Amino acid sequence: MLKYVKILPHSTGLFLLNMHKDNIKFQKLETQLRRLMAKASGDFGLLEAGDRIMVCLSGGKDSYAMLSLLQLIQQKAPFEFDMVAVNLDQKQPGFPEHILPAYLDELGIEYKIIEEDTYSIVKEIIPEGKTTCGLCSRLRRGILYRVADELNCNKIALGHHQDDMVETLFLNLFFGAKLKAMPPKLLSDDGQHLVIRPMAYIREHDLISYAEYKDYPIIPCNLCGSQENLQRQAIKHMLHQWDQINPGRVNNIANAMCNVVPSHLCDTELFDFKGLAQIDLPKLLKL
Ligand code: SF4
Numbered sequence: 001m002l003k004y005v006k007i008l009p010h011s012t013g014l015f016l017l018n019m020h021k022d023n024i025k026f027q028k029l030e031t032q033l034r035r036l037m038a039k040a041s042g043d044f045g046l047l048e049a050g051d052r053i054m055v056c057l058s059g060g061k062d063s064y065a066m067l068s069l070l071q072l073i074q075q076k077a078p079f080e081f082d083m084v085a086v087n088l089d090q091k092q093p094g095f096p097e098h099i100l101p102a103y104l105d106e107l108g109i110e111y112k113i114i115e116e117d118t119y120s121i122v123k124e125i126i127p128e129g130k131t132t133c134g135l136c137s138r139l140r141r142g143i144l145y146r147v148a149d150e151l152n153c154n155k156i157a158l159g160h161h162q163d164d165m166v167e168t169l170f171l172n173l174f175f176g177a178k179l180k181a182m183p184p185k186l187l188s189d190d191g192q193h194l195v196i197r198p199m200a201y202i203r204e205h206d207l208i209s210y211a212e213y214k215d216y217p218i219i220p221c222n223l224c225g226s227q228e229n230l231q232r233q234a235i236k237h238m239l240h241q242w243d244q245i246n247p248g249r250v251n252n253i254a255n256a257m258c259n260v261v262p263s264h265l266c267d268t269e270l271f272d273f274k275g276l277a278q279i280d281l282p283k284l285l286k287l
Helices: 010-044 061-076 099-107 118-125 133-150 162-176 204-214 230-245 249-256
Strands: 052-056 082-089 111-115 155-157 185-187 194-196
Touching: 010 061, 010 204, 052 061, 052 133, 061 082, 061 204, 082 133, 099 111, 111 133, 118 133, 133 155, 162 204, 162 230, 162 249, 230 249
Parallel strands: 052 082, 052 155, 082 111, 155 194
Antiparallel strands: 185 194
């Protein structure tokens, strides 16, 4: 019996083949990112049974990706946890208010949009030309903590990734003379709120690719008119160059943050150098 085979035009066949390849690449990337998030969760106790997590959504690629990956984990995890997405509309000029509700309605998940005009407060207090991010972030943090309580959330998830954490390490090192970064899990100063960073093991370049595949409705992050912290930009540039010259260097730095040897640093609070003494072997062996 003769089989009828439809011959596709060459260009259509190539297009479908490329689409198929892209699809496979996307699936691989998504699986890899989900696994990295699950690993960070396991290593630091980020997602636990019974959690109600407030997922902070800014409208940038990182927070969109965090929500997508958390949803995947929620579907596969052997325990149950609950999530509510929260966006803080800070009343920056030109903020497209309709984008996030439309996106979240489509996803069908619980969400809340908080409207607080921190933009005007910041503009009133900070003189023209000075960096506004410090005060803006403090105001935002206070509001998010309050909203987490109102929504009965025991954890607040932020969309920082591994590159953010390494950048913060160098910012503190170069400009603050401190060896500290951005932790995957943090207890607020008043001891009432747990902040988690489920993307602690995920690189930014992977999030850029993921966001491109997902085609998120990105909201620009420069609506407030403030320039991104110049010191952070310089560090970002330095790390990018290092990674190009020595691929894997940023990964090594990130791994080093999980592999600290206090006895080989100089912090007397972390290690009792004065108490260091030779071991009295005969006494130890009761000879
Ligand atoms: S860039 Fe603008 S919105 Fe973002 S923290 Fe700075 S002042 Fe606030």
